[in-house]
Amino acid sequence: MQVGDKTPGGRYTFLDRLGGGGMGEVWLARDEQFGRTVAVKFLLEEHQLTKSTSGGGWDYQNLEQRFLREAEVMASLDHPGVPMVLDWSMEPCGDFKRRYIVMQHVEGGTLEYIFDKFHSLVVEEVACLAAQVCSVLAVAHDKNLIHRDLKPSNLMVDRSGLVRVLDFGIAILTDPNITRLTRSSQASPGTTGYMAPEVRTLKTPGVEESDLYSLGCVMYEALGGPVFSGTSDEVTAAHLKETPEPIRVRNPTVPEKLGELIDQMLLKDPGERPSGAREVYGRLRSYLPRQDFRGRESFDLTRPFVDPWCPLPRSDGRSGGGRMPPQVIAKPQVTSSSVAAGLRAAQETWETGRTEDALMQAKQILQGAKDHLKIPSRVTRKAWLAYATMLRDSGSVPEAVAELRAMLEQSAPFVGEEDSHLGQAKKILRDIE
Template identity: 35%
Template sequence: MGQVWTAYDQRLDRRVAVKLLRPDRVAGAADADELRRRFVRECRVTAQVDHPGLVTVHDAGSDSDDLYLVMQYVEGADLADHLAEHEPYPWPWAVTIAAQLCAVLSAVHAVPIVHRDLKPRNVMVKPDGTVTVLDLGVASVLDTDTTRLTHTGSPIGSPAYMSPEQAMGGAVGPYTDLYALGVLLHELLSGDVPFAGSTALGVLHRHLYEPPQPVRQIRPEVPVPLEALVLRLLSKDPQHRPASAQEVYELLAPLLPVRAVPTGPAGPLDPTRPFLRPHAPWPDRVATPPPAQPATPPSNFPKLSASLEQGRPHAGRPDVAGAVDEVKQLLGEGRITQAVDILGSILPVAAEEHGEKSPVVRILRKQYAATLMDDGQYRRALPELRRLAEDRAAESGLADPQALQFRFDAAQCLEQLGEAVAALAEYRAILPYYENAYATGNDPARAFEIRHRAGHLLLALGDHATAQQQLQSLLYDTERAYGPHHPLPVELRRSLERHHEMRRT
C-alpha cells in the first residue's frame, strides 16, 4: 500500500522520512478522491496529538497519484528487529516497552484516535531507549469503514495483531489498541504472537475462538501479575479488558525497574534507560549547546486574526459579525482548527450579547459542534450536541428532526470515543422515530444507517449472534428498498459472507 523513503528537507537542511501511499492500490477509482480527502483530514487530526512518543509530522498532501506524509526521521531499530536481536527478550524490557506505549496510547485515545495497527514494525526503539510510535491515523484513513477490504481481499491491518472485533468488522475503539498491545506484549515475552497460521482467515478465526497460551508455560521466570495482565488484554470481549491505557500503565508500574542510577551507563537501545535515568543525557553525545536568544520577528511576520486580537481582554469586545465572516472564510480554505478556536471564543460573547436562546447563538453553537466533529474533536463536540438536542426537544418535542439529528451526532461522538455501550443505547433510543418516518413513506436511509452502526457496535461488544441476526435482517430490508446491487446491501452481503466463512473455518 505504500513505501517509505529517506529524504532531505532542503529548506531546513535535515533528513526526513517520506511515506508514499497509493490510493489506487487500496481503493477503487471511484473511492480515490474520498481517500485523499480522508487522508488530509486524518493528518490534521493526528497533528493535534503532542507526545514525545509519537513521530512528528512535518507536512502532508498529494502529488499526482501519490499521497505523501513527511515525517521526522527516527534513528534506531524497529521493535521487530530489536526483538530478533535480543531473543529471548528480557521481561523487564518488555514491561518498559509496554509502559512507554501506554503513555503514548493514553495521549492518542484522549483525542480520540484509535491507532488500529499497533505492531512491532510500527514501533521504533531509539538509541536513548525511548520508543516512538509510527503510522498514527494511517490505518484509519485506509479503513474508515471497518468492513472495507483492499483489492487484495485482505482486511486492513495486520491479522496477527487484529482484535476479534476488528476481525468481525465491528466498531473499533481504545479497547482495540489494548488488544494489539496484549499481542505485542505476548510476542515480546514468548518470542511469538499468540495466534499464528498459514492464512489470514485462519489467524482471524483463532483470534475469535481460541484462548491464548499463558506466557509462563513458555517462560516460567515471567512474573505472575504480568502473565495475568497479558491474558486480560487478550480477552475476546472488550469489556473484560482493562478500561484504559492508563489502567494498564498502573498495573505495569510495580514491575518497572527501580528508578536509581545503575552501576554503569545503559547500553544502546536499552528500553529500561528512561526509567533508570529519566532525562539523563546520552553519555557519548556532545554537550547540548545553550539555547539561542529568540530572534526578532521580521516586520512582515503575519499577525493574529483580527477577531482573536479583538477578543483579548484589553482590546474590548470581539466583533461577532466579523468573526463569523472570518470563520466562513477559514472553513472554505479548509483551516478548520483555527475556525474552531474563533467559534469557541465568540460563543460566550454572543450569548451575553444576544441571549443563550437567541437564534444567533443557536446557529453559532450548531456550527461550533459541527466544526468540532469535522476536526475530530468528539470529546468537545459531545456536550454541545447534547445541549442542542435537549433545547430543541424541549421546544419542539422528541420527534423533531433537528433534535434527532443532534442525538444522532452525539451517538457518533460516543462511538468515536470508544463508548460502545452508550453509543448503542443512544442509537436504539432514536431508531424508532426514524422507523416511524420510514413507515410514512420517508427516506429510510437514516434508519438503515443506524441499524448498520448498531450491528457494528454489537460485534465490537462480542454479541456476534445478535449482530449477525440484525445485519441479516438489514440486508433483507435494504435489498427490498434499493435492490441487490446497491453499495449498502453489497457491503452487508460481503460482511456476512466473511462472518460465515470464519465460523466454517
C-alpha cells in the same frame, strides 16, 4: 523516485529509500531550508497500487482520505511518542503527482528489528515498552482516536530508548458525529496476528480496548513468541475462538501479576479487558526497572525510566564503558547474523555454478530460520524469498510458486499485506504465473 530527486520548489532532496509497502513508501530526505534530515512518506500513484490494496475495498479516493487523515491525526497528537509532522502536500504539482507527509526522522529500529536481533526481551524492557505505548494511547484515546494497527513494525525505538508509535493511517475517530473512513464493504483494518476479535468480525470499527488487545499481543510476543501461529486463516480463527496459552506457561520467568495483566488484555470480550491505557500503565509500574538496572548498549528501552538525561554514547566509539545488556531469554542457536552469513555463502555457491549445492544451503538456512527465529521474523522472510528466487532461476517454477504462496499465507498475519518482502514475493508470482 530516485536518489537526488526533489519535491516541487526544491525544498526536499531525497537521499535514500527507507521502506515501503502496498500503498506507500518512506524516503530519507534533506530539508534544504533548515539543513536537517526528515522522513517523507508518499502515497503511491493509483497505477502503482498492488492488487491486494485495490482488492481490499479501497478505491483511490478512500486512500487519499486515509493518507490525509494520518497527517491530521499525527499533527493533532502532541506527544513525544508520536513523530512530529513538519509539512505535507496533498495537491499534485506538474509531473510530481505524489501526495506526501514530511515527518521528524527517528534514528533507531522497529520492534520487529529488535525481536530479530535479540529474540526476546526481559520483563523490565517489556514493562518500559508497554508503558510508553500506553502513554501514547491515553492521549490518542482522550481524542477519541483508536490506532487499530499496533504491531512490532509500527513501534520504533530510538537511540535514547524512546518508543514512537507509527502509522496512524487506519486510525478512526469514535466520535459518532464524525464520518468514518472504514465502511462495512472494506476489509478488516489492521494485521491479523495482532487484531482484536471485535475488529476482525467488523462488530465494531474499534474501541479503546481493541488497542489494548493488540498491545497485549505485542507484549506476549516479546516474552513468549507469537500468540498463535499458522496460516492466515488459522491465526484468524484462533484469535476469534481459542484461548491463548497463559504467558507464564510459555515463559515461567514472567511475574504472576504481569502474566495476569497480559492474559486479561487478550480476552475475547472487550468489556473484560482492562478499562483503558491508564489502568494498564498503572499495573505496569511495579515492573519498571530500579535505578541500578543495567540496560542494553543499544535500543535500551529502560533508559527513559532509569537514566533519561544520561548522554548518549558517542558514535565514534569513545564514550567509555557502556551499559551492559541484560540476559535474554532462550537465545536461539540460529541468529539473524548467522542467517545473513549463510545466505551470503549460498549466493557465493550459486555464482560458482553449483546450483544444487546452493539450493540445499538455502533450504537448510530457511528451515533453521523458521525453527529458531520463527516465521514473523524479518530475516526468515528474507531467507524464504532468497530460496524461492533460486528455485525460480534454476527452472523449478512450480516449487518456487509453492514456496512464495506459503510465505505469503504464513507471514501476512504478522506483518500485514504491505510488508516489503511480501510485496517482492507478489511481484515474482505475477511475473512467473
